[in-house]
Amino acid sequence: MEVKSIMTTLSDMKVIYPDTQVKEAVRIMLSANLTELPVIDRNGIFLGELSMRSIICEALPTYIVDGSLKNVNFSPGLFKFEDKLRDLLTAEVRLVMKKNIRTLTPSISTFGAVTLFSISGDETAYIVEKDGRLVGAVSISVIFKRLVE
């Protein structure tokens, strides 16, 4: 089965643009109960993804993100993290979004999508045409939904 037959199409998806403010993007995520959003340009070309995880990783110091300091339970907080998070919320999405996102073509099999999920640890994959246009997304839950139904 090809992913295009089960994917959520672009018209049913929430998208953001590189010049969207991060705070606005977070609001969209919260209202739609999502943790990530695709970023496209005005011509519909897929540019990357903004996720709550990537915002946190950007705000945290590198020595925590890279795993050098695994346990920080001893610290009640970090002023620098809170300040940086506040700054990031007023920044544009282009500064925080992740650009190197693996995408799938509409004709790829669901087996190919499942393989991508198992390797990458991601739960959503974006479906992009050969010309770079975002046409949809497939999530791990959609695949399970089909299996159960």
Add this chain to the structure above:
Amino acid sequence: MLLAAIIFIITYAIIISERFNKAAIALLGAAMMIFTGILSQEKAVENIDFNTIGLLIGMMIIVAITQKTGVFQFLAIKSVKLVKGDPWWILVMLAIITALFSAMLDNVTTVILIVPITLLITDELKIPPYPFLFMQIFAANIGGSATLIGDPPNIMIGSAAGLTFMDFIINVAPVIPIVFLATIIPIKFIFGKQMIVEERLKQGLMRFDENEAIRDVSLLKKSMLIMGLVILGFIFQQQIHLEPATIAMSGAVVLLLLSGESLPELFKEVEWSSIFFFVGLFIMVAGIKETGLITLMAERVMSITGGDMIKTAFAITWMSAIASSFMDNIPFVATMIPMIQDIGSITGSHELIKPLWWALSLGACLGGNGTIIGASANVIVAGFMERSGNKISFLEYMKLAIPLMLLSIVISWIYLYLRYFVG
């Protein structure tokens, strides 16, 4: 002899260039020594110092298990709270902890443990981390010089010359606190003015709960017990007639069994690249030794210094310091060891050359402070700095590090002179 020298010099040059993995290059050099018939396979294997290899692997396993307990972070936070969050005294405390850890663990492990917590503290205090990390580089290399297990050159020297843990404590360690003080006092004058912090930020630091850093109390007790026994084993090494490698490996195996850790997982923590680098070096040095090149070098040194031990020790101290500033001190020490052994054979007294071992140890270990590439610990700290957006430039580091390194060598030389050559 010429062929061996060519293989050795080319390999050495490629290692220094740091363009390829140094372990692979050292092993290639070792293979060339065998392929060209300079060294037989049997002789090559015979010359691998398994005491050095065993000690390194044993300590790496013990440290890999112990660091999972969080004890190192616990000590760092405890010390920071002890000085009530005062930035200058935090710098001092973290430097002391770094020096003490590095005397017992290898320098790279020490900085990997201490630098992230230092960065967190300086982030919390909103002050630049550079003075802290600069001092920690020095503290790691200074502390590492003090003991047999503190720095790989000492492990190699101890094994080759039959010097014990206590020999290093008695002969090298006494000068270490002086060198430490001579480094930290100028740091106070240079960076002291930057050490101003708002009271509210200090209070933030005081809210750190060091007890939360301990992740596994049961493992902590087991690790401390084994670590203590291993150090006792090193101290009484002569009385129990065991080599340091046997003591470290035994401790590692017992701790492994007590901890229930997975061996394949733990083996991932062992720096195999360093281990194979040593294997390659031992064989390469055996190759040039076999051809008589090292003896020739030793005779040359003796003819230049006229056989005078003071001049020889002076030359070794300074040569080691300057060479170790700009290149990896491990291959340098690996080459110097057989040369000093040959000097011992020429003079006919291995007792007479003992100060030369201390000269080599102090020169090679402290010399590593001179540049940002002078020792592995320096490179690791520079990497942390760069990733956290505070890149240290080679020249910026050197501007302060070279004078401080030279000062440490002057102090070491005065110590060696007064202790071994006066009266």
